[in-house]
Protein backbone atom coordinates (compact mmCIF):
# COMPACT_ATOMS: atom_id res chain seq x y z
CA UNK A 1 0.00 0.00 0.00
CA UNK A 2 2.63 2.56 1.01
CA UNK A 3 4.33 2.20 -2.36
CA UNK A 4 0.99 2.68 -3.93
CA UNK A 5 0.60 5.92 -2.06
CA UNK A 6 4.20 6.88 -2.90
CA UNK A 7 3.62 6.16 -6.53
CA UNK A 8 0.41 7.98 -6.47
CA UNK A 9 2.07 10.92 -4.82
CA UNK A 10 4.99 11.00 -7.29
CA UNK A 11 2.60 10.80 -10.09
CA UNK A 12 0.53 13.59 -8.64
CA UNK A 13 3.57 15.84 -8.31
CA UNK A 14 4.65 15.03 -11.82
CA UNK A 15 1.19 15.52 -13.12
CA UNK A 16 0.80 18.75 -11.25
CA UNK A 17 4.02 20.18 -12.71
CA UNK A 18 3.16 18.95 -16.15
CA UNK A 19 -0.40 20.11 -16.00
CA UNK A 20 0.64 23.50 -14.72
CA UNK A 21 2.90 23.86 -17.73
CA UNK A 22 0.25 22.57 -20.07
CA UNK A 23 -2.43 24.69 -18.53
CA UNK A 24 -0.15 27.69 -18.81
CA UNK A 25 0.75 27.04 -22.44
CA UNK A 26 -2.85 26.28 -23.23
CA UNK A 27 -4.03 29.41 -21.49
CA UNK A 28 -1.59 31.67 -23.30
CA UNK A 29 -2.45 30.09 -26.64
CA UNK A 30 -6.12 30.44 -25.87
CA UNK A 31 -5.76 34.08 -24.85
CA UNK A 32 -3.77 34.97 -27.96
CA UNK A 33 -6.31 33.14 -30.09
CA UNK A 34 -9.27 34.77 -28.34
CA UNK A 35 -7.56 38.11 -28.68
CA UNK A 36 -6.92 37.44 -32.37
CA UNK A 37 -10.61 36.67 -32.87
CA UNK A 38 -11.54 39.76 -30.89
CA UNK A 39 -9.25 42.00 -32.89
CA UNK A 40 -10.02 40.44 -36.28
CA UNK A 41 -11.55 43.03 -38.55
CA UNK A 42 -15.09 42.35 -39.75
CA UNK A 43 -15.63 41.93 -43.50
CA UNK A 44 -15.63 45.25 -45.36
CA UNK A 45 -14.16 47.10 -42.37
CA UNK A 46 -11.79 50.03 -43.13
CA UNK A 47 -8.12 48.96 -43.35
CA UNK A 48 -5.52 50.10 -40.85
CA UNK A 49 -2.21 49.30 -39.18
CA UNK A 50 -1.91 45.74 -37.89
CA UNK A 51 -2.81 45.56 -34.20
CA UNK A 52 -0.43 43.76 -31.80
CA UNK A 53 -1.79 41.03 -29.51
CA UNK A 54 -3.59 42.48 -26.46
CA UNK A 55 -2.41 46.09 -26.85
CA UNK A 56 -3.77 46.64 -30.37
CA UNK A 57 -2.44 49.89 -31.82
CA UNK A 58 -1.80 51.43 -28.43
CA UNK A 59 1.85 51.91 -29.36
CA UNK A 60 1.33 52.60 -33.05
CA UNK A 61 -0.20 55.96 -32.22
CA UNK A 62 2.09 58.56 -30.71
CA UNK A 63 0.21 59.58 -27.62
CA UNK A 64 2.14 62.88 -27.41
CA UNK A 65 0.90 64.00 -30.80
CA UNK A 66 -1.90 61.66 -31.92
CA UNK A 67 -3.33 64.27 -34.26
CA UNK A 68 -0.12 64.39 -36.31
CA UNK A 69 1.41 60.96 -35.96
CA UNK A 70 -0.53 59.16 -38.64
CA UNK A 71 -0.02 61.13 -41.85
CA UNK A 72 1.41 57.92 -43.26
CA UNK A 73 -1.79 56.02 -42.46
CA UNK A 74 -3.82 58.40 -44.60
CA UNK A 75 -1.32 57.94 -47.42
CA UNK A 76 -1.46 54.16 -47.14
CA UNK A 77 -5.09 53.51 -46.25
CA UNK A 78 -7.02 56.59 -47.40
CA UNK A 79 -9.39 58.96 -45.61
CA UNK A 80 -11.16 56.29 -43.59
CA UNK A 81 -9.03 53.85 -41.64
CA UNK A 82 -9.22 51.81 -38.48
CA UNK A 83 -7.13 51.47 -35.33
CA UNK A 84 -7.58 49.16 -32.38
CA UNK A 85 -7.30 51.11 -29.10
CA UNK A 86 -7.47 48.59 -26.28
CA UNK A 87 -10.89 47.00 -26.41
CA UNK A 88 -12.24 49.68 -28.73
CA UNK A 89 -12.38 49.18 -32.48
CA UNK A 90 -12.07 52.72 -33.83
CA UNK A 91 -12.51 54.28 -37.22
CA UNK A 92 -10.88 57.64 -37.96
CA UNK A 93 -12.64 59.78 -40.54
CA UNK A 94 -10.78 62.57 -42.38
CA UNK A 95 -11.95 65.57 -44.41
CA UNK A 96 -14.98 67.87 -44.25
CA UNK A 97 -17.19 65.78 -46.55
CA UNK A 98 -16.80 62.52 -44.64
CA UNK A 99 -17.01 64.18 -41.22
CA UNK A 100 -20.29 65.78 -42.37
CA UNK A 101 -21.46 62.42 -43.72
CA UNK A 102 -21.00 60.84 -40.28
CA UNK A 103 -22.04 63.66 -37.94
CA UNK A 104 -24.82 65.30 -39.95
CA UNK A 105 -26.21 62.89 -42.52
CA UNK A 106 -25.88 59.93 -40.13
CA UNK A 107 -26.46 62.07 -37.09
CA UNK A 108 -28.91 59.66 -35.42
CA UNK A 109 -26.65 56.69 -35.93
CA UNK A 110 -23.55 58.31 -34.40
CA UNK A 111 -25.38 60.10 -31.59
CA UNK A 112 -24.03 57.90 -28.77
CA UNK A 113 -20.73 57.91 -26.87
CA UNK A 114 -18.72 54.73 -26.33
CA UNK A 115 -18.05 53.48 -22.82
CA UNK A 116 -14.54 54.05 -21.45
CA UNK A 117 -13.83 51.91 -18.38
CA UNK A 118 -11.70 54.63 -16.73
CA UNK A 119 -14.71 56.96 -16.83
CA UNK A 120 -17.45 54.34 -16.44
CA UNK A 121 -15.86 52.92 -13.30
CA UNK A 122 -16.35 56.18 -11.39
CA UNK A 123 -19.34 57.81 -13.05
CA UNK A 124 -21.24 55.14 -14.98
CA UNK A 125 -23.04 56.95 -17.81
CA UNK A 126 -24.45 59.77 -15.71
CA UNK A 127 -24.29 63.42 -16.72
CA UNK A 128 -24.15 65.18 -20.07
CA UNK A 129 -20.96 64.09 -21.76
CA UNK A 130 -21.01 60.28 -21.42
CA UNK A 131 -24.76 59.59 -21.23
CA UNK A 132 -26.77 58.06 -24.07
CA UNK A 133 -30.36 57.53 -25.15
CA UNK A 134 -33.30 59.11 -23.33
CA UNK A 135 -31.34 60.24 -20.23
CA UNK A 136 -28.89 62.11 -22.51
CA UNK A 137 -31.77 63.76 -24.40
CA UNK A 138 -33.38 64.87 -21.16
CA UNK A 139 -30.16 66.12 -19.54
CA UNK A 140 -29.04 67.96 -22.67
CA UNK A 141 -32.41 69.58 -23.34
CA UNK A 142 -32.63 70.71 -19.73
CA UNK A 143 -29.08 72.11 -19.65
CA UNK A 144 -29.53 73.98 -22.93
CA UNK A 145 -32.84 75.54 -21.96
CA UNK A 146 -31.56 76.43 -18.50
CA UNK A 147 -28.48 78.12 -19.99
CA UNK A 148 -30.70 80.01 -22.41
CA UNK A 149 -33.53 81.02 -20.12
CA UNK A 150 -31.24 81.91 -17.29
CA UNK A 151 -29.14 84.44 -18.93
CA UNK A 152 -28.97 83.89 -15.55
CA UNK A 153 -31.09 84.81 -12.56
CA UNK A 154 -30.80 88.48 -11.89
CA UNK A 155 -28.06 89.30 -14.34
CA UNK A 156 -27.44 88.37 -17.92
CA UNK A 157 -24.61 86.03 -18.80
CA UNK A 158 -23.03 88.91 -20.68
CA UNK A 159 -22.93 91.06 -17.54
CA UNK A 160 -21.44 88.20 -15.56
CA UNK A 161 -18.64 87.71 -18.08
CA UNK A 162 -18.01 91.46 -18.13
CA UNK A 163 -17.74 91.46 -14.36
CA UNK A 164 -15.38 88.49 -14.41
CA UNK A 165 -13.27 90.27 -17.06
CA UNK A 166 -12.80 93.12 -14.60
CA UNK A 167 -11.57 90.72 -11.90
CA UNK A 168 -9.25 89.11 -14.43
CA UNK A 169 -7.77 92.44 -15.56
CA UNK A 170 -7.23 93.34 -11.92
CA UNK A 171 -5.38 90.09 -11.25
CA UNK A 172 -3.19 90.59 -14.33
CA UNK A 173 -2.44 94.21 -13.37
CA UNK A 174 -1.15 92.87 -10.05
CA UNK A 175 1.65 91.14 -11.99
CA UNK A 176 2.99 94.61 -12.94
CA UNK A 177 4.24 93.63 -16.38
CA UNK A 178 6.61 90.98 -14.98
CA UNK A 179 6.78 87.56 -16.66
CA UNK A 180 4.04 85.27 -15.34
CA UNK A 181 2.11 82.15 -16.26
CA UNK A 182 -1.56 83.10 -16.17
CA UNK A 183 -2.86 79.56 -16.52
CA UNK A 184 -4.63 79.55 -13.17
CA UNK A 185 -5.99 83.11 -13.34
CA UNK A 186 -7.51 82.32 -16.74
CA UNK A 187 -8.75 78.93 -15.56
CA UNK A 188 -10.29 80.52 -12.52
CA UNK A 189 -11.95 83.31 -14.50
CA UNK A 190 -13.42 80.87 -17.01
CA UNK A 191 -14.63 78.35 -14.46
CA UNK A 192 -16.14 81.20 -12.43
CA UNK A 193 -18.60 81.68 -15.28
CA UNK A 194 -19.69 78.05 -14.90
CA UNK A 195 -19.75 78.55 -11.11
CA UNK A 196 -22.11 81.51 -11.43
CA UNK A 197 -24.39 79.52 -13.69
CA UNK A 198 -24.42 76.34 -11.61
CA UNK A 199 -23.76 77.44 -8.00
CA UNK A 200 -24.89 81.06 -8.19
CA UNK A 201 -21.57 82.49 -7.03
CA UNK A 202 -17.96 82.99 -8.12
CA UNK A 203 -14.75 82.14 -6.26
CA UNK A 204 -11.92 84.50 -5.43
CA UNK A 205 -8.68 83.88 -7.33
CA UNK A 206 -6.94 83.44 -3.98
CA UNK A 207 -9.40 80.84 -2.71
CA UNK A 208 -7.01 77.98 -2.12
CA UNK A 209 -9.67 75.29 -1.89
CA UNK A 210 -11.08 76.25 -5.25
CA UNK A 211 -7.62 76.50 -6.80
CA UNK A 212 -7.00 72.99 -5.56
CA UNK A 213 -10.15 71.75 -7.24
CA UNK A 214 -9.19 73.33 -10.54
CA UNK A 215 -5.84 71.61 -10.26
CA UNK A 216 -7.57 68.28 -9.60
CA UNK A 217 -9.70 68.72 -12.71
CA UNK A 218 -6.59 69.41 -14.76
CA UNK A 219 -4.57 66.52 -13.38
CA UNK A 220 -7.45 64.15 -13.82
CA UNK A 221 -7.86 65.02 -17.45
CA UNK A 222 -4.16 64.58 -18.05
CA UNK A 223 -4.13 61.10 -16.54
CA UNK A 224 -7.42 60.01 -18.08
CA UNK A 225 -6.35 61.05 -21.57
CA UNK A 226 -2.77 59.87 -21.11
CA UNK A 227 -1.00 56.55 -21.28
CA UNK A 228 -2.38 55.15 -18.01
CA UNK A 229 -5.91 55.97 -19.04
CA UNK A 230 -5.39 53.98 -22.24
CA UNK A 231 -3.88 51.05 -20.37
CA UNK A 232 -6.79 51.10 -17.91
CA UNK A 233 -9.28 51.13 -20.78
CA UNK A 234 -7.56 48.07 -22.25
CA UNK A 235 -7.34 46.01 -19.04
CA UNK A 236 -9.91 47.43 -16.64
CA UNK A 237 -10.42 44.31 -14.53
CA UNK A 238 -6.69 43.94 -13.92
CA UNK A 239 -5.81 47.61 -13.54
CA UNK A 240 -8.60 48.17 -11.03
CA UNK A 241 -6.61 46.00 -8.62
CA UNK A 242 -3.17 47.48 -9.33
CA UNK A 243 -1.70 50.66 -7.90
CA UNK A 244 -0.76 53.47 -10.28
CA UNK A 245 -1.68 56.96 -11.44
CA UNK A 246 -5.12 55.71 -12.52
CA UNK A 247 -6.01 55.21 -8.84
CA UNK A 248 -5.48 58.96 -8.34
CA UNK A 249 -8.19 59.57 -10.94
CA UNK A 250 -10.71 57.75 -8.75
CA UNK A 251 -9.58 59.59 -5.61
CA UNK A 252 -9.84 62.94 -7.39
CA UNK A 253 -13.31 62.11 -8.63
CA UNK A 254 -14.51 61.39 -5.14
CA UNK A 255 -13.21 64.77 -4.01
CA UNK A 256 -14.84 66.61 -6.90
CA UNK A 257 -18.15 64.87 -6.35
CA UNK A 258 -18.20 65.55 -2.64
CA UNK A 259 -17.38 69.22 -3.30
CA UNK A 260 -20.41 69.50 -5.59
CA UNK A 261 -22.59 67.38 -3.26
CA UNK A 262 -21.93 69.80 -0.39
CA UNK A 263 -23.00 72.76 -2.50
CA UNK A 264 -26.15 70.90 -3.55
CA UNK A 265 -26.99 70.11 0.07
CA UNK A 266 -26.63 73.81 0.89
CA UNK A 267 -29.04 74.59 -1.95
CA UNK A 268 -31.52 71.99 -0.66
CA UNK A 269 -31.50 73.63 2.77
CA UNK A 270 -32.58 77.05 1.53
CA UNK A 271 -34.42 75.87 -1.58
CA UNK A 272 -37.40 77.97 -2.59
CA UNK A 273 -39.22 76.58 -5.65
CA UNK A 274 -40.53 80.05 -6.42
CA UNK A 275 -37.10 81.62 -6.74
CA UNK A 276 -34.69 79.86 -9.07
CA UNK A 277 -31.22 81.21 -8.41
CA UNK A 278 -29.10 78.98 -10.57
CA UNK A 279 -28.75 75.67 -12.45
CA UNK A 280 -28.88 73.60 -9.25
CA UNK A 281 -32.13 75.24 -8.11
CA UNK A 282 -33.68 74.65 -11.53
CA UNK A 283 -32.57 71.03 -11.33
CA UNK A 284 -34.03 70.58 -7.83
CA UNK A 285 -37.35 71.86 -9.20
CA UNK A 286 -37.16 69.20 -11.89
CA UNK A 287 -36.38 66.50 -9.31
CA UNK A 288 -39.36 67.54 -7.24
CA UNK A 289 -41.75 66.65 -10.08
CA UNK A 290 -42.56 63.12 -9.06
CA UNK A 291 -41.81 60.88 -11.99
CA UNK A 292 -40.14 57.52 -11.52
CA UNK A 293 -39.14 57.26 -15.18
CA UNK A 294 -37.31 60.58 -15.25
CA UNK A 295 -33.53 60.86 -15.25
CA UNK A 296 -33.52 63.86 -12.92
CA UNK A 297 -31.92 62.46 -9.78
CA UNK A 298 -29.00 63.26 -7.49
CA UNK A 299 -26.34 61.31 -9.42
CA UNK A 300 -27.24 63.03 -12.67
CA UNK A 301 -27.34 66.43 -10.97
CA UNK A 302 -23.82 65.96 -9.62
CA UNK A 303 -22.45 64.66 -12.90
CA UNK A 304 -24.22 67.19 -15.13
CA UNK A 305 -22.83 69.96 -12.95
CA UNK A 306 -19.31 68.51 -13.05
CA UNK A 307 -19.61 67.96 -16.80
CA UNK A 308 -20.27 71.64 -17.35
CA UNK A 309 -16.97 72.33 -15.54
CA UNK A 310 -15.08 69.61 -17.35
CA UNK A 311 -16.33 70.62 -20.79
CA UNK A 312 -16.38 74.34 -20.13
CA UNK A 313 -13.18 75.16 -18.23
CA UNK A 314 -10.06 73.76 -19.85
CA UNK A 315 -11.43 74.18 -23.40
CA UNK A 316 -12.06 77.90 -23.08
CA UNK A 317 -9.00 78.46 -20.91
CA UNK A 318 -6.69 76.64 -23.35
CA UNK A 319 -8.11 78.70 -26.22
CA UNK A 320 -7.41 81.93 -24.33
CA UNK A 321 -3.87 80.75 -23.51
CA UNK A 322 -3.34 80.14 -27.23
CA UNK A 323 -4.81 83.58 -27.89
CA UNK A 324 -2.28 85.48 -25.75
CA UNK A 325 0.55 83.35 -27.09
CA UNK A 326 -0.36 84.04 -30.73
CA UNK A 327 -0.70 87.75 -29.97
CA UNK A 328 2.78 87.86 -28.43
CA UNK A 329 4.23 85.85 -31.33
CA UNK A 330 2.50 88.05 -33.95
CA UNK A 331 2.79 91.59 -32.53
CA UNK A 332 1.67 93.24 -35.78
CA UNK A 333 -1.63 91.31 -35.64
CA UNK A 334 -2.03 92.24 -31.97
CA UNK A 335 -1.46 95.88 -32.95
CA UNK A 336 -4.21 95.73 -35.57
CA UNK A 337 -6.66 94.19 -33.07
CA UNK A 338 -5.88 96.94 -30.56
CA UNK A 339 -6.24 99.66 -33.18
CA UNK A 340 -9.66 98.31 -34.15
CA UNK A 341 -10.78 98.13 -30.50
CA UNK A 342 -9.47 101.64 -29.82
CA UNK A 343 -11.34 103.13 -32.74
CA UNK A 344 -14.64 101.32 -32.13
CA UNK A 345 -14.83 100.96 -28.34
CA UNK A 346 -12.11 103.22 -26.98
CA UNK A 347 -10.73 102.87 -23.47
CA UNK A 348 -13.60 104.20 -21.40
CA UNK A 349 -16.22 101.46 -21.65
CA UNK A 350 -16.25 97.67 -21.47
CA UNK A 351 -16.74 95.61 -24.67
CA UNK A 352 -20.23 94.16 -25.18
CA UNK A 353 -21.54 91.41 -27.44
CA UNK A 354 -23.09 94.06 -29.69
CA UNK A 355 -19.53 95.09 -30.58
CA UNK A 356 -18.74 91.77 -32.23
CA UNK A 357 -20.35 92.71 -35.53
CA UNK A 358 -18.47 95.99 -35.74
CA UNK A 359 -15.09 94.42 -34.88
CA UNK A 360 -14.59 92.17 -37.93
CA UNK A 361 -10.82 91.98 -37.64
CA UNK A 362 -10.90 91.06 -33.93
CA UNK A 363 -13.60 88.49 -34.63
CA UNK A 364 -11.54 86.99 -37.46
CA UNK A 365 -8.49 86.78 -35.18
CA UNK A 366 -10.49 84.90 -32.53
CA UNK A 367 -11.70 82.43 -35.18
CA UNK A 368 -8.16 81.97 -36.48
CA UNK A 369 -6.93 81.33 -32.91
CA UNK A 370 -9.56 78.60 -32.55
CA UNK A 371 -8.66 77.11 -35.92
CA UNK A 372 -4.92 77.00 -35.23
CA UNK A 373 -5.44 76.10 -31.56
CA UNK A 374 -7.32 72.97 -32.64
CA UNK A 375 -7.84 72.13 -28.99
CA UNK A 376 -9.94 68.96 -29.48
CA UNK A 377 -8.28 67.35 -32.52
CA UNK A 378 -10.62 64.34 -32.49
CA UNK A 379 -13.66 66.13 -31.07
CA UNK A 380 -15.22 63.63 -28.64
CA UNK A 381 -15.67 59.98 -29.63
CA UNK A 382 -18.99 58.68 -30.91
CA UNK A 383 -20.19 55.14 -31.41
CA UNK A 384 -22.32 53.52 -34.14
CA UNK A 385 -25.78 52.66 -32.80
CA UNK A 386 -26.52 50.27 -35.70
CA UNK A 387 -24.57 48.65 -38.54
CA UNK A 388 -23.84 51.25 -41.17
CA UNK A 389 -21.64 52.24 -44.14
CA UNK A 390 -19.22 55.11 -44.61
CA UNK A 391 -17.36 55.73 -47.87
CA UNK A 392 -18.29 52.20 -48.93
CA UNK A 393 -16.90 50.56 -45.80
CA UNK A 394 -18.94 48.45 -43.44
CA UNK A 395 -19.05 49.69 -39.81
CA UNK A 396 -20.77 47.25 -37.48
CA UNK A 397 -22.79 48.48 -34.52
CA UNK A 398 -20.44 49.41 -31.67
CA UNK A 399 -17.65 50.78 -33.88
CA UNK A 400 -16.12 53.91 -32.33
CA UNK A 401 -15.98 56.95 -34.60
CA UNK A 402 -13.22 59.55 -34.25
CA UNK A 403 -13.81 62.55 -36.50
CA UNK A 404 -10.39 64.06 -37.28
CA UNK A 405 -11.12 67.77 -36.84
CA UNK A 406 -7.48 68.60 -37.65
CA UNK A 407 -8.04 67.29 -41.15
CA UNK A 408 -10.86 69.83 -41.58
CA UNK A 409 -9.36 72.81 -39.74
CA UNK A 410 -6.10 72.43 -41.72
CA UNK A 411 -7.54 71.14 -45.01
CA UNK A 412 -5.42 72.32 -47.98
CA UNK A 413 -8.54 72.62 -50.13
CA UNK A 414 -10.39 74.81 -47.64
CA UNK A 415 -7.78 77.28 -46.40
CA UNK A 416 -5.34 79.54 -48.30
CA UNK A 417 -2.49 79.01 -45.87
CA UNK A 418 -3.58 76.05 -43.69
CA UNK A 419 -0.42 75.87 -41.55
CA UNK A 420 0.04 79.63 -41.12
CA UNK A 421 -1.72 81.95 -38.66
CA UNK A 422 -3.70 84.15 -41.01
CA UNK A 423 -6.84 86.07 -39.91
CA UNK A 424 -7.61 86.73 -43.61
CA UNK A 425 -9.07 83.23 -43.67
CA UNK A 426 -12.15 84.81 -42.10
CA UNK A 427 -12.22 88.17 -43.91
CA UNK A 428 -13.56 89.27 -47.26
CA UNK A 429 -13.44 92.92 -48.36
CA UNK A 430 -12.91 93.95 -44.74
CA UNK A 431 -16.04 92.08 -43.57
CA UNK A 432 -16.12 89.00 -41.38
CA UNK A 433 -16.72 85.82 -43.39
CA UNK A 434 -18.04 82.53 -41.96
CA UNK A 435 -16.34 79.34 -43.13
CA UNK A 436 -17.98 75.94 -43.42
CA UNK A 437 -14.74 74.17 -42.49
CA UNK A 438 -14.53 76.05 -39.17
CA UNK A 439 -15.77 73.28 -36.87
CA UNK A 440 -13.84 73.44 -33.56
CA UNK A 441 -17.13 72.83 -31.72
CA UNK A 442 -17.87 69.83 -33.93
CA UNK A 443 -21.19 69.58 -35.82
CA UNK A 444 -24.55 67.82 -35.70
CA UNK A 445 -27.02 67.06 -32.94
CA UNK A 446 -24.37 66.15 -30.38
CA UNK A 447 -22.01 69.05 -31.06
CA UNK A 448 -20.76 71.28 -28.25
CA UNK A 449 -23.57 72.21 -25.89
CA UNK A 450 -21.73 75.32 -24.69
CA UNK A 451 -20.82 76.80 -28.07
CA UNK A 452 -22.78 80.03 -27.63
CA UNK A 453 -21.49 80.53 -24.12
CA UNK A 454 -17.91 79.74 -25.15
CA UNK A 455 -18.03 82.21 -28.03
CA UNK A 456 -19.37 84.88 -25.73
CA UNK A 457 -16.59 84.22 -23.22
CA UNK A 458 -13.86 84.16 -25.87
CA UNK A 459 -15.04 87.44 -27.36
CA UNK A 460 -15.52 89.36 -24.10
CA UNK A 461 -12.39 88.08 -22.31
CA UNK A 462 -10.17 88.47 -25.37
CA UNK A 463 -11.38 91.96 -26.31
CA UNK A 464 -11.12 93.20 -22.73
CA UNK A 465 -7.56 91.85 -22.38
CA UNK A 466 -6.54 93.41 -25.73
CA UNK A 467 -8.13 96.70 -24.68
CA UNK A 468 -6.15 96.82 -21.43
CA UNK A 469 -2.82 95.08 -22.14
CA UNK A 470 -0.15 94.36 -24.70
CA UNK A 471 1.17 90.81 -24.42
CA UNK A 472 4.82 90.19 -25.18
CA UNK A 473 7.61 87.69 -24.66
CA UNK A 474 9.81 88.25 -21.59
CA UNK A 475 13.06 90.09 -22.49
CA UNK A 476 15.46 87.93 -24.46
CA UNK A 477 13.05 84.98 -24.70
CA UNK A 478 11.47 83.52 -27.79
CA UNK A 479 8.01 82.05 -27.17
CA UNK A 480 7.31 78.65 -28.66
CA UNK A 481 4.01 77.47 -30.15
CA UNK A 482 4.62 73.89 -28.93
CA UNK A 483 1.62 72.05 -27.60
CA UNK A 484 0.91 69.48 -24.92
CA UNK A 485 -1.95 66.99 -24.62
CA UNK A 486 -4.22 66.87 -21.61
CA UNK A 487 -7.94 67.57 -21.30
CA UNK A 488 -7.33 69.62 -24.43
CA UNK A 489 -4.48 70.39 -26.78
CA UNK A 490 -2.97 73.40 -25.07
CA UNK A 491 0.22 75.45 -25.29
CA UNK A 492 3.20 74.17 -23.29
CA UNK A 493 3.28 76.22 -20.05
CA UNK A 494 4.83 79.59 -20.83
CA UNK A 495 5.56 82.90 -19.13
CA UNK A 496 4.49 86.14 -20.71
CA UNK A 497 4.50 89.87 -19.87
CA UNK A 498 1.23 91.81 -19.83
CA UNK A 499 2.10 95.50 -20.25
CA UNK A 500 -0.71 97.88 -19.26
CA UNK A 501 -1.73 100.15 -22.12
Ligand code: HEM
Pocket residue numbers: 128129130140307308311312313315316319375376379380381440441442443446447448449450451453454
Ligand atom coordinates in the same frame (compact mmCIF):
# COMPACT_ATOMS: atom_id res chain seq x y z
C1 HEM B 1 -13.51 77.04 -26.86
C2 HEM B 1 -14.32 76.35 -26.12
C3 HEM B 1 -14.96 75.02 -26.46
C4 HEM B 1 -14.71 74.14 -27.48
C5 HEM B 1 -13.68 74.26 -28.60
C6 HEM B 1 -15.62 73.02 -27.30
C7 HEM B 1 -15.69 71.92 -28.14
C8 HEM B 1 -16.49 70.82 -27.93
C9 HEM B 1 -16.51 69.64 -28.76
C10 HEM B 1 -15.65 69.42 -30.00
C11 HEM B 1 -17.39 68.76 -28.21
C12 HEM B 1 -17.74 67.35 -28.72
C13 HEM B 1 -18.98 67.44 -29.54
C14 HEM B 1 -19.29 66.22 -30.35
O1 HEM B 1 -19.21 65.07 -29.86
O2 HEM B 1 -19.63 66.38 -31.53
C15 HEM B 1 -17.96 69.41 -27.04
C16 HEM B 1 -18.93 68.84 -26.23
C17 HEM B 1 -19.46 69.47 -25.12
N1 HEM B 1 -19.22 70.77 -24.70
FE1 HEM B 1 -17.91 72.06 -25.53
N2 HEM B 1 -16.39 73.25 -26.19
C18 HEM B 1 -16.03 74.46 -25.65
C19 HEM B 1 -16.59 75.09 -24.54
C20 HEM B 1 -17.63 74.60 -23.82
C21 HEM B 1 -18.27 75.30 -22.72
C22 HEM B 1 -17.91 76.69 -22.21
C23 HEM B 1 -19.21 74.47 -22.21
C24 HEM B 1 -20.11 74.76 -21.02
C25 HEM B 1 -21.35 74.94 -21.04
C26 HEM B 1 -19.19 73.25 -23.01
C27 HEM B 1 -20.00 72.15 -22.81
C28 HEM B 1 -19.96 70.99 -23.57
C29 HEM B 1 -20.73 69.80 -23.24
C30 HEM B 1 -21.67 69.63 -22.04
C31 HEM B 1 -20.41 68.84 -24.22
C32 HEM B 1 -20.98 67.44 -24.34
C33 HEM B 1 -22.22 67.50 -25.21
C34 HEM B 1 -22.93 66.19 -25.38
O3 HEM B 1 -22.33 65.13 -25.24
O4 HEM B 1 -24.13 66.23 -25.66
N3 HEM B 1 -18.22 73.37 -23.98
N4 HEM B 1 -17.40 70.66 -26.89
Ligand SMILES: *[C@@H]1O[C@H](CO)[C@@H](O)[C@H](O)[C@H]1NC(C)=O
Pocket residue numbers: 066067068069070071072074092094404406407408410
Ligand atom coordinates in the same frame (compact mmCIF):
# COMPACT_ATOMS: atom_id res chain seq x y z
C1 LIG C 1 -5.64 64.04 -38.89
O1 LIG C 1 -5.50 65.02 -39.88
C2 LIG C 1 -4.22 65.62 -39.97
C3 LIG C 1 -4.28 66.73 -41.00
O2 LIG C 1 -4.76 66.23 -42.22
C4 LIG C 1 -3.18 64.57 -40.31
O3 LIG C 1 -1.89 65.14 -40.35
C5 LIG C 1 -3.23 63.46 -39.28
O4 LIG C 1 -2.34 62.43 -39.63
C6 LIG C 1 -4.65 62.91 -39.15
N1 LIG C 1 -4.66 61.96 -38.05
C7 LIG C 1 -5.30 60.83 -38.10
C8 LIG C 1 -5.16 59.95 -36.93
O5 LIG C 1 -5.97 60.51 -39.07
Ligand SMILES: *[C@@H]1O[C@H](CO)[C@@H](O)[C@H](O)[C@H]1NC(C)=O
Pocket residue numbers: 108109385386
Ligand atom coordinates in the same frame (compact mmCIF):
# COMPACT_ATOMS: atom_id res chain seq x y z
C1 LIG D 1 -31.30 50.82 -35.11
O1 LIG D 1 -31.92 49.60 -35.41
C2 LIG D 1 -33.10 49.37 -34.64
C3 LIG D 1 -33.59 47.98 -34.95
O2 LIG D 1 -33.57 47.73 -36.31
C4 LIG D 1 -34.13 50.45 -35.01
O3 LIG D 1 -35.30 50.27 -34.25
C5 LIG D 1 -33.53 51.82 -34.70
O4 LIG D 1 -34.42 52.84 -35.11
C6 LIG D 1 -32.19 52.01 -35.39
N1 LIG D 1 -31.58 53.23 -34.91
C7 LIG D 1 -31.02 54.13 -35.72
C8 LIG D 1 -30.46 55.32 -35.07
O5 LIG D 1 -30.97 53.99 -36.92
Ligand SMILES: *[C@@H]1O[C@H](CO)[C@@H](O)[C@H](O)[C@H]1NC(C)=O
Pocket residue numbers: 138289291292293294295
Ligand atom coordinates in the same frame (compact mmCIF):
# COMPACT_ATOMS: atom_id res chain seq x y z
C1 LIG E 1 -42.41 61.29 -16.87
O1 LIG E 1 -41.22 61.11 -17.63
C2 LIG E 1 -41.42 60.47 -18.87
C3 LIG E 1 -40.05 60.27 -19.48
O2 LIG E 1 -39.33 61.41 -19.45
C4 LIG E 1 -42.32 61.34 -19.74
O3 LIG E 1 -42.53 60.71 -20.97
C5 LIG E 1 -43.64 61.55 -19.02
O4 LIG E 1 -44.45 62.45 -19.77
C6 LIG E 1 -43.40 62.13 -17.62
N1 LIG E 1 -44.67 62.17 -16.89
C7 LIG E 1 -45.03 63.25 -16.16
C8 LIG E 1 -46.30 63.11 -15.43
O5 LIG E 1 -44.38 64.27 -16.11
